Amino acid sequence: MKRQNLDASIDIDGGKGLKKFLQKDLTPYLVFLIPMAFLCIFLFWPLVNTFFRAFMKSGNKFNLGALGFSGFEKFLTSSLYQRSLKNSFIVGISVTGWSLLIGVPMGYFVARVKMAGKPLMLSLGILPVIMPSFIGAFSWIILLGRQGVARHYINLVLEPLGITLPSIYGMFGMIFCMTMTYYPFVFLLSHGAFSSANALLEDAGMLMGASRWRIFKTITFPLVIPSIGAAALLVFIRSIGNFGIPAVIGGDQYVLPTLIYFRVNGFWDLNGASSIAVVNVIITGFVLWLQKYVVSRREYETISASRVEIRQHEHPLIRVIATVYCLLVLFISLTPQIVIIVMSFFEKWQGLFPEGFTLANYLRIPRVTSRELWNSLYLSSIATLLTAILGSIIAYITERRRPKGAGILDMAVMAPFILPGTVVSVALLSAFSGKNWISIGGTYTIIIIAYMVRRTPYVYRSVAASLTQLNPSLEEASTIAGAHWIYTFRRVSVPLILPGIISGSILTFSTLLQELSTTILLYSSQTRTVPILIYGSVADGQLGEASALSVLLLLVVFVIVYFTNKSQGKGLSSGLKMG
Amino acid sequence: MSLDLTYRNVSKVFGAGGKNPVQALREVSFTIMPGELFCLLGPSGCGKTTLLRSTAGLETITGGQILYGGKDITSIPPFRRNIGMVFQSFALYPHMNIFENVAYGLRVRKAPEEEVKRKVREVMELVGLTEELKRNPSPSGLSGGQQQRVAIARALVYDPDILLLDEPLANLDAKLRRYMRAEIRRIQKATNITTIFVTHDQEEAMAVGDRLAVMRRGIVEQIGTSDELYNKPNSAFVANFIGKMNFFSARLSGRGPEGALVEFVMRNITMSIPAGRDYLPASLDPGAPVLVGVRPEQLVVSSAETPDSVPGKVNIIQHLGQFVRYEVSVDPALSAQTFEIDMPGLVHGMAEGDRVFVTVKPGKASVYAPDQGRSE
Numbered sequence: 001m002k003r004q005n006l007d008a009s010i011d012i013d014g015g016k017g018l019k020k021f022l023q024k025d026l027t028p029y030l031v032f033l034i035p036m037a038f039l040c041i042f043l044f045w046p047l048v049n050t051f052f053r054a055f056m057k058s059g060n061k062f063n064l065g066a067l068g069f070s071g072f073e074k075f076l077t078s079s080l081y082q083r084s085l086k087n088s089f090i091v092g093i094s095v096t097g098w099s100l101l102i103g104v105p106m107g108y109f110v111a112r113v114k115m116a117g118k119p120l121m122l123s124l125g126i127l128p129v130i131m132p133s134f135i136g137a138f139s140w141i142i143l144l145g146r147q148g149v150a151r152h153y154i155n156l157v158l159e160p161l162g163i164t165l166p167s168i169y170g171m172f173g174m175i176f177c178m179t180m181t182y183y184p185f186v187f188l189l190s191h192g193a194f195s196s197a198n199a200l201l202e203d204a205g206m207l208m209g210a211s212r213w214r215i216f217k218t219i220t221f222p223l224v225i226p227s228i229g230a231a232a233l234l235v236f237i238r239s240i241g242n243f244g245i246p247a248v249i250g251g252d253q254y255v256l257p258t259l260i261y262f263r264v265n266g267f268w269d270l271n272g273a274s275s276i277a278v279v280n281v282i283i284t285g286f287v288l289w290l291q292k293y294v295v296s297r298r299e300y301e302t303i304s305a306s307r308v309e310i311r312q313h314e315h316p317l318i319r320v321i322a323t324v325y326c327l328l329v330l331f332i333s334l335t336p337q338i339v340i341i342v343m344s345f346f347e348k349w350q351g352l353f354p355e356g357f358t359l360a361n362y363l364r365i366p367r368v369t370s371r372e373l374w375n376s377l378y379l380s381s382i383a384t385l386l387t388a389i390l391g392s393i394i395a396y397i398t399e400r401r402r403p404k405g406a407g408i409l410d411m412a413v414m415a416p417f418i419l420p421g422t423v424v425s426v427a428l429l430s431a432f433s434g435k436n437w438i439s440i441g442g443t444y445t446i447i448i449i450a451y452m453v454r455r456t457p458y459v460y461r462s463v464a465a466s467l468t469q470l471n472p473s474l475e476e477a478s479t480i481a482g483a484h485w486i487y488t489f490r491r492v493s494v495p496l497i498l499p500g501i502i503s504g505s506i507l508t509f510s511t512l513l514q515e516l517s518t519t520i521l522l523y524s525s526q527t528r529t530v531p532i533l534i535y536g537s538v539a540d541g542q543l544g545e546a547s548a549l550s551v552l553l554l555l556v557v558f559v560i561v562y563f564t565n566k567s568q569g570k571g572l573s574s575g576l577k578m579g
Numbered sequence: 580m581s582l583d584l585t586y587r588n589v590s591k592v593f594g595a596g597g598k599n600p601v602q603a604l605r606e607v608s609f610t611i612m613p614g615e616l617f618c619l620l621g622p623s624g625c626g627k628t629t630l631l632r633s634t635a636g637l638e639t640i641t642g643g644q645i646l647y648g649g650k651d652i653t654s655i656p657p658f659r660r661n662i663g664m665v666f667q668s669f670a671l672y673p674h675m676n677i678f679e680n681v682a683y684g685l686r687v688r689k690a691p692e693e694e695v696k697r698k699v700r701e702v703m704e705l706v707g708l709t710e711e712l713k714r715n716p717s718p719s720g721l722s723g724g725q726q727q728r729v730a731i732a733r734a735l736v737y738d739p740d741i742l743l744l745d746e747p748l749a750n751l752d753a754k755l756r757r758y759m760r761a762e763i764r765r766i767q768k769a770t771n772i773t774t775i776f777v778t779h780d781q782e783e784a785m786a787v788g789d790r791l792a793v794m795r796r797g798i799v800e801q802i803g804t805s806d807e808l809y810n811k812p813n814s815a816f817v818a819n820f821i822g823k824m825n826f827f828s829a830r831l832s833g834r835g836p837e838g839a840l841v842e843f844v845m846r847n848i849t850m851s852i853p854a855g856r857d858y859l860p861a862s863l864d865p866g867a868p869v870l871v872g873v874r875p876e877q878l879v880v881s882s883a884e885t886p887d888s889v890p891g892k893v894n895i896i897q898h899l900g901q902f903v904r905y906e907v908s909v910d911p912a913l914s915a916q917t918f919e920i921d922m923p924g925l926v927h928g929m930a931e932g933d934r935v936f937v938t939v940k941p942g943k944a945s946v947y948a949p950d951q952g953r954s955e
Contacts, residue, residue, distance in 0.1 A: 471668050473666040473667075473668055473670040474672060476637055476657075476664075477664065478683065479637070479657045479658050480635055480637070480662055480663070480664040480743075481658075481663075481733070482659070482684055482687045482737065483687045487687060492672060496672075496673070496674060
């Protein structure tokens with residue numbers, strides 16, 4: 001067998017030139033074209049389009065002659081625009097600040113204080129981020145809204161002191177809700193950093209005579225700063241891009257994403273919306289740059305080969321304080337989920353207790369919302385499947401084949417990760433609705449494409465991470481053993497990166513089910529999804545129905561995440577770290 | 580039956596046309612005999628792994644030809660070359676049991692199930708894993724040495740024309756390494772496949788290889804048997820890479836058919852080097868700086884001064900079993916390195932810090948041209 005093999009190939013190789021070219025494996029180049037084409041058409045072109053529209057007067061067609069700054073002038077003339085911009089900044093900065101204040105101590109406690117139930121705390125801690133944030137906002141309305149139960153009683157307590165808790169509508173509510181939604185990023189990332197730090201470094205400090213506080217100040221804390229910086233960035237980007245919370249409880253306070261929605265939904269002014277989108281992206285880009293500039297110069301290698309147990313605080317007082325603190329934060333941040341579940345079984349909740357136990361809210365679901373349920377499942381599944389394929393191929397190409405321009409591909413794929421959902425929608429609308437050469441406004445297709453563009457980073461990062469752990473010699477060994485590129489990919493690469501593909505896909509699916517900020521600008525009466533319906537019900541004051549739907553959504557997402565976590569360890573929590 | 584493997588002017592440039600092209604192989608030419616176990620030896624970055632990967636087809640050479648049995652295989656893609664390769668990391672598939680790992684190459688070739696079973700059994704017997712095959716665990720359930728054997732079995736099962744071993748022992752601990760290198764030699768001799776063994780460890784290369792090639796900076800410096808390379812290194816680099824060589828700075832004072840006459844720098848010592856130990860280029864003029872190289876066991880350290888001895892100071896005395904190693908520093912102008920001198924036993928009355936005298940055993944010195952890159 002062996003001689004034949006070699007001889008045959010030598011014969012084929014007798015002729016040079018064309019034959020030699022054809023013998024070169026062209027598959028990777030062909031496969032490379034598909035994601036490139038997708039990104040060019042559905043990411044670059046819409047973004048370029050948006051960028052130019054931003055400089056056009058509202059109502060103008062795409063036309064280079066009509067360029068100007070009128071869209072941006074509103075930021076100087078309109079008080080609504082100025083207030084929105086200011087609000088976005090305040091929300092972004094406050095939410096980041098509060099998340100750090102709440103999350104860092106919690107991360108430290110769980111990593112460094114001897115406590116019971118740490119795995120449970122970590123699992124519960126991740127819930128607020130994977131649950132739809134606007135559902136959280138909506139449930140805080142029940143508690144702290146104008147007639148909020150909790151607010152009523154808190155104010156009874158606070159009255160003698162001469163202070164009152166403001167209504168949840170407005171800046172206070174946005175900041176509070178977003179902090180409760182996003183602090184887990186800080187908690188989980190700082191926990192990871194505090195627990196993976198090299199204990200020997202701290203032991204060395206102690207042997208050299210440093211006090212515990214000094215060690216924390218001079219060794220422990222500086223080493224976790226990069227992780228905390230990354231978490232802060234993630235919180236900032238998420239909070240200034242968040243649409244659901246300001247839409248539900250912003251009241252008359254607009255932020256940039258809701259302002260974009262207002263321009264599009266109220267005036268169909270894509271040019272004006274583009275200007276706002278550009279401003280939004282500039283802020284995000286600036287912060288991203290700032291973080292790179294400040295934090296990347298302080299990157300340390302904190303993981304070491306030697307596994308030494310990290311010293312834990314055992315003082316009873318510290319343990320009590322830490323436990324109470326962590327439980328309190330978890331309780332407050334999980335209150336919305338509990339409230340929604342209770343609310344879904346009652347007609348109304350205006351006094352101390354909800355009134356009128358009923359199952360009607362649930363029984364109504366199949367009748368009223370079968371179309372939306374189907375749409376949500378259909379759109380999320382198709383988009384997840386396509387995203388998984390696209391993300392895996394791009395990851396494989398950039399990690400393994402390293403063609404020229406792989407760096408650009410990497411940046412392009414990751415770009416939507418920092419783009420607010422409303423911005424992606426505006427970009428797609430401005431490129432593909434109305435009389436454009438591809439007109440898909442109001443269709444399922446545009447939503448699926450928006451989902452793909454926004455979620456490809458999830459799969460891409462997840463697969464790329466498994467690929468970097470996959471030694472290239474595993475694939476080379478297959479090639480040497482006589483396998484063609486495709487055989488190797490099928491038998492060696494795919495089975496080994498499958499966990500990465502699965503966890504990326506599950507993250508994609510569970511976040512798409514609850515997607516609001518992109519869908520809200522793209523849906524039509526035919527393509528409405530469950531989150532849109534919930535949003536609508538909340539706006540109409542039908543809290544019971546909204547609650548039942550939310551519980552359904554929470555349940556589906558929770559079940560998916562729970563079983564993934566169980567079978568894959570910490571696949572999801574590490575997936576969330578991207579950024 | 581394996582055939583011979585020939586490299587003809589093989590060159591490889593990484594990043595050609597880019598800002599920093601790296602010339603990994605420069606016009607490498609030599610032949611490996613059929614069934615030979617051939618070692619590629621050199622410091623990291625010398626091009627030995629590149630040459631191995633080019634042989635496998637994992638790298639495309641930028642110049643020259645690789646011939647197997649006289650036929651050019653340069654442009655045959657790696658999956659058609661019928662080569663077996665063992666990787667430094669073993670590269671065993673964690674998602675397959677050891678049977679499927681070994682059977683992989685046969686499955687690729689669509690061998691019938693019966694043949695797969697028979698061949699896997701045979702090759703596992705050859706590498707000594709018959710018992711493990713019965714349990715058939717996944718690779719992670721095996722020890723390092725057993726994983727190594729699986730990797731070898733996987734490379735051998737489809738009767739490759741050439742076997743390539745890329746630092747195969749680097750991931751094993753020292754004791755196992757010595758054992759496995761003997762095993763590899765046994766298995767290679769049993770199958771008689773033309774084999775290339777890449778390593779940076781000279782002791783390993785000398786123990787395993789029929790012949791060795793010492794490489795540096797993309798060039799083959801010398802090819803020969805272990806004995807030839809140790810006793811007749813033809814450059815200062817090879818001399819110091821294969822075992823230890825102590826160098827005295829000297830000047831060439833005369834040359835003739837019977838050998839070279841050299842004069843030690845700063846010392847009034849003249850030494851004649853026999854023609855067989857004169858590795859200087861023919862063009863070298865008298866007065867040129869040269870290096871006189873002496874193996875540790877060919878130097879003698881003594882407390883007594885003689886006319887042809889060099890004074891020095893004992894830094895460290897190490898008793899290493901069969902011999903005692905004296906580390907002696909001499910006048911830096913004469914040698915910047917510390918000398919290693921291996922004496923058959925302890926020299927009576929000599930202690931660390933003592934002033935001592937070093938002499939060369941008659942006729943045991945060689946002479947080399949100074950080597951610019953020796954510090955590498």
